[in-house]
Amino acid sequence: MMEGSKVSDIMKDLNIQVNPNDFIPATEEEKEYMVQMRPSTTAFKDGMRRLRKNKVAMVSFYIILIITLSAVFVPMFWPYKYEAMLGMQPGKAVDATFNNLKPFEYSASELALKEQGQKVVPHIFGTDSAGRDYFIRVVYGTRISLAVGFFASIIVLVIGLLVGSVSGYAGGKVDMIIMRIVDIIYSLPDMLMVILLASVLKMTLASKLEGTPLAKIGSNIISLFIIFALLYWVSMARLVRGQILSLREQEYVLAAQAAGAKGGWVIRKHLLPNCVSVIVISTALQIPSAIFTESYLSFLGLGVNAPMPSLGSLASDALNGLSSYPYRLVIPAIVISLIVLSLNLFGDGLRDAFDPKLNS
Amino acid sequence: MNPKTLKYILKRVVLAIFTIWVVITLTFFIMHAVPGGPFVGEKAVTPQVQKAMEAKYGLDKPLFRQYLTYLNDVCHLRFGPSLKQRGRMVIDIIGDGLKTSAKLGVIAAAIATALGVILGSFAALRRNTILDRIIMVITTAFVSMPSFIMGSLLLVAFAVRTHIFPANGSTAAGLVLPIITLMLYPMSYITRLTRSSMLDVLGQDYIRTAKAKGVSRTNIIFKHALKNALIPVITYLGPELAYITTGSLVVEQIFAVPGIGRAFVNSITNRDYTLIMGTTIVLATFIVIMNLVSDIMYKVVDPRINLE
Numbered sequence: 001m002m003e004g005s006k007v008s009d010i011m012k013d014l015n016i017q018v019n020p021n022d023f024i025p026a027t028e029e030e031k032e033y034m035v036q037m038r039p040s041t042t043a044f045k046d047g048m049r050r051l052r053k054n055k056v057a058m059v060s061f062y063i064i065l066i067i068t069l070s071a072v073f074v075p076m077f078w079p080y081k082y083e084a085m086l087g088m089q090p091g092k093a094v095d096a097t098f099n100n101l102k103p104f105e106y107s108a109s110e111l112a113l114k115e116q117g118q119k120v121v122p123h124i125f126g127t128d129s130a131g132r133d134y135f136i137r138v139v140y141g142t143r144i145s146l147a148v149g150f151f152a153s154i155i156v157l158v159i160g161l162l163v164g165s166v167s168g169y170a171g172g173k174v175d176m177i178i179m180r181i182v183d184i185i186y187s188l189p190d191m192l193m194v195i196l197l198a199s200v201l202k203m204t205l206a207s208k209l210e211g212t213p214l215a216k217i218g219s220n221i222i223s224l225f226i227i228f229a230l231l232y233w234v235s236m237a238r239l240v241r242g243q244i245l246s247l248r249e250q251e252y253v254l255a256a257q258a259a260g261a262k263g264g265w266v267i268r269k270h271l272l273p274n275c276v277s278v279i280v281i282s283t284a285l286q287i288p289s290a291i292f293t294e295s296y297l298s299f300l301g302l303g304v305n306a307p308m309p310s311l312g313s314l315a316s317d318a319l320n321g322l323s324s325y326p327y328r329l330v331i332p333a334i335v336i337s338l339i340v341l342s343l344n345l346f347g348d349g350l351r352d353a354f355d356p357k358l359n360s
Numbered sequence: 361m362n363p364k365t366l367k368y369i370l371k372r373v374v375l376a377i378f379t380i381w382v383v384i385t386l387t388f389f390i391m392h393a394v395p396g397g398p399f400v401g402e403k404a405v406t407p408q409v410q411k412a413m414e415a416k417y418g419l420d421k422p423l424f425r426q427y428l429t430y431l432n433d434v435c436h437l438r439f440g441p442s443l444k445q446r447g448r449m450v451i452d453i454i455g456d457g458l459k460t461s462a463k464l465g466v467i468a469a470a471i472a473t474a475l476g477v478i479l480g481s482f483a484a485l486r487r488n489t490i491l492d493r494i495i496m497v498i499t500t501a502f503v504s505m506p507s508f509i510m511g512s513l514l515l516v517a518f519a520v521r522t523h524i525f526p527a528n529g530s531t532a533a534g535l536v537l538p539i540i541t542l543m544l545y546p547m548s549y550i551t552r553l554t555r556s557s558m559l560d561v562l563g564q565d566y567i568r569t570a571k572a573k574g575v576s577r578t579n580i581i582f583k584h585a586l587k588n589a590l591i592p593v594i595t596y597l598g599p600e601l602a603y604i605t606t607g608s609l610v611v612e613q614i615f616a617v618p619g620i621g622r623a624f625v626n627s628i629t630n631r632d633y634t635l636i637m638g639t640t641i642v643l644a645t646f647i648v649i650m651n652l653v654s655d656i657m658y659k660v661v662d663p664r665i666n667l668e
Contacts, residue, residue, distance in 0.1 A: 187379045189647040191606035193386070196640050199628045200390050292506055299508045299610055300625055315509060319614065326516045333509040341504035 043354075047277070050353040057349020060342035067339060071143040079121050080133035082140040083307045088131070098131035103327070107131075125331055129321065132307075138331055141309035145291050145339070148221060148310070152228040152290035157283045159229060160236025165267050167237065168244030179241070182234045190231055194293060197227050198302040218305035224294060232286070239282055243275035277354040285347040288340040295336055311336045365663075369656050376652040383644040387637045388430050392423070439638035444630045450638040457620030458642075461612070464538055464619060465604045472543035472600065473550060477593065480554025481586060487559065496555075499548035508610040511541040515614060529617030538615045542607050546600045550593055558589040591662045598654030602647040 026034075041049075051057055080086065086098040086107070097107040103126045110120045125134035167178040201223030247253065248271065256266050272279075291311075297303045298312030306313075311332040318329035414420045421429075433439070439450035479499075483492045502510075514537050519527035526534040561567065562585055570580050605621075612621035620639060627635035 183375060184379055184382055187375065187648060187651060188383065189602060189606070189644045191602075191609075192640050192644050192647070193383075195609070195624075195628065196387065196390060196636065199631075199636070200393060203631075204393055288504075295506055296508065296610065299506075300613075301629060312506075312508075315512060319512060322512075322516060323520045326520065329512050329516060333505075333513060336509060337501070337505045340506075341501065344504055345500075 047354040051349055054349045054353060057346050057353070060346040060349065063338060063342040064346060067142060067335070067342075068146060071139055071146055074139045075136060075143065078133075078136050078139070080123075080136045082132065082136050082309060084133075085131045086127065086133065095131075098127055100129055100321075100325070101127040102325075125327070126325075128317070128328065134328065134331075137309045137314060138311075138335060141311045141314050141332060142335055142339070144221075144304055144308060144310040145294060145312070145336070148224060148294045149287040149291035152225060152232070152294075153283050153286040155225055155229050156232045156236050156286055156290075157279070159233035161240055161272075161279065163233065164237035164240025165244055165272065168241035169248065169263060169267050169271065171245075171248075175241075178237075182237055185231060185234045186238075188231070191293075191296070193231060194227050194297065195300065195302065197230070198223055198297055201226060202302060218308060220297075220303055220305050224297065224303070228290065228293075232290075236279075236282060236286070239278060240275065243278055244271050247271050247274050281347060281351045281354065284350055285344065288343040288347070291336070291340060291343075311339075365659060368659060372652055372655060376648050379648050380641075380645050383648075384431065384434050384641055385427075387640050388427055391633050391637055434641060439641075440634045442627075442632055442635050444627075444632040444635070450634050453623055453635060454620055454638055454642055457618065457623045460617060461608055461619035461621060464535060464542065464612075464617065465601070465608060467535075468539045468542035468604055469546070469601060471539070472546040472604075473593070473597070475543070476547045476550025477554050477586075477590065479547070480551040481558050481581070481589070483551065483555045484558035484562065484589075485581070492555075495551065499551045502544045502548035503552070505545075507541060507545060507607040508614060510544055511538070511611045511614040514541055527615065529612070529615035534615065535617065538608075538611050538617055541611050541614075542604050545607070546596075546603055550596060550600070553592055553596055554589060557592045558585060561585045561589045564588075591658065594661060595654060595658045597657075598647075598651035601650040605643055605647055 075082070086095075089095075095107060095109055097109070101107065101123050103124060104122050105126060106114065106120060106122070113120055123133050123135065125138060128134050128137065163178060163182075167175045198220070202220055205219040205223055244267070253266060253270055256270055261269075294303055294310060295312030295315070298310045299316040301313075301316065303313050304310045314332040315329055315336070318325065318332070322329060411420070437451055439454075442448045442450050442453060445453065479495055483495045486492050515527060518524045518537060525537050528534050529538050567580060567584055570584050575584070608617075608619060609621040609625055611617070612619045613625050616622070620643070623635065624639040624643070626632075627639065
């Protein structure tokens, strides 16, 4: 009781003005008002919401979608084939009027067909010097470039993930050895090594692949994948290792280990799911860099095997007739730049949306 | 210099030397994996002549012996004769090419760095204005464009269509377009880098302190902000030179510049193995050293940076 009276004395001295009305229990209406109206959300939904708000990223996404869909579906119904030389038909004399058509021009035989009232699908981008429809070649080249970019990134992802997580989780000597190898590969001048490997693999692989199903893909694309598997996994491995190193110290990992979980289980169930956003983002950003490399190699004549087109080889071929047919260079150039630009912008958008920490 | 920095530098130098050794070893074994060997494609020779030629170039010795000889030769810059250009040594071809390429590369790197820093600081100081937006949009577009595409487009626009510049890069005027092609990417990259680091620095407390003290705007920008904002740019100098070096491979091809890049690309199409090896080693060594220098400079310039 002594204590209580002392407190009230102090209160009097301090002269605190307390309004008793502030302490009335809230009515049901007021409680309703304070309740969070938004339904609870997962990290994924939250990221998607942020991504959808990002106009630049969404526009880039739709551009990629349109390009990809047309690269996949247009060759299915387009009447011309990418490798078909239209002037050369079996049993007929070579029709040179098909060669080097300007956009929307027709060859002599096509004009005759039109005279008879038949419909002829126009050559939107004209034809090339061998009489092949240029539009379908660009579409097919886009397909090849996108496929190469996609699969190369998957290869990089798988190897980087494997090496990085083992290195990060194992630590100690294993980690040190792997990281020194990574350091060396990382400091190799990549483009030079790529050119060197591509020029050699091109020669060694061609004979070995003959007769196998892989021959259809072409020795050059296979060697491109080998190059990515050899050289480009290092930054992914570094990234994954860094993530795992920081996550490894978390309490829930200790708890799992205390409960008897083995290394592989901890990596798969606890560590990888937590660094998935970082991994997805850097894989997305890997695709444009792979497309870049492929087009660069194709431009040097080390890319896809003829007559298969890729955007780089189309641009490279166009250099020969540059003064008469500059659009043959400009068209693949615009497509490559558009793909790389939108993939980069979309990747940035993904990063901002799903990993806000990374940006700040 | 404190011992930690010294240890870091030593570690990086050792790594660089090791990397160069890996490059040399790789080129040796890769070239040996090529089917046929260097004399395939020559006129049909009798087995005796083939044997004699192999003996002359030491190809009959065991592989490891050949490798040691090769290592020794490379260290003395003896890359042997070119297999396709009769009577010319690889080192001479590289030396001739380097004169032109170095001119091209140094000018491109200097302009790219200077313009990038100026544009980047400008964009940062005028943040969120129309000018800033325009600079950012243009640099984003340039960063996404492969150098060979940029070069080809410039060739169409300024040489083929309008004849403002010659399409052939063997004259001084002909070097203008290749230089522009090579500098656009690094310039755009440096612009973006400088802008973001400048914005970061301008938000620091010491800038506010300087403003409060009444330091003039020019002094704040040049003495306080820019000095610190340029530190990240230093790290990019190594990759920039590497980019220009590899970029020049195709750019020299497009504009027919008689440089080391064109020699390299031609050696690939001709399968001139000794020239491929020599050029790869010289260019790779250059890139590794440039990266080393820029990394070390970065750590030395800014003592705050954690050396781990």
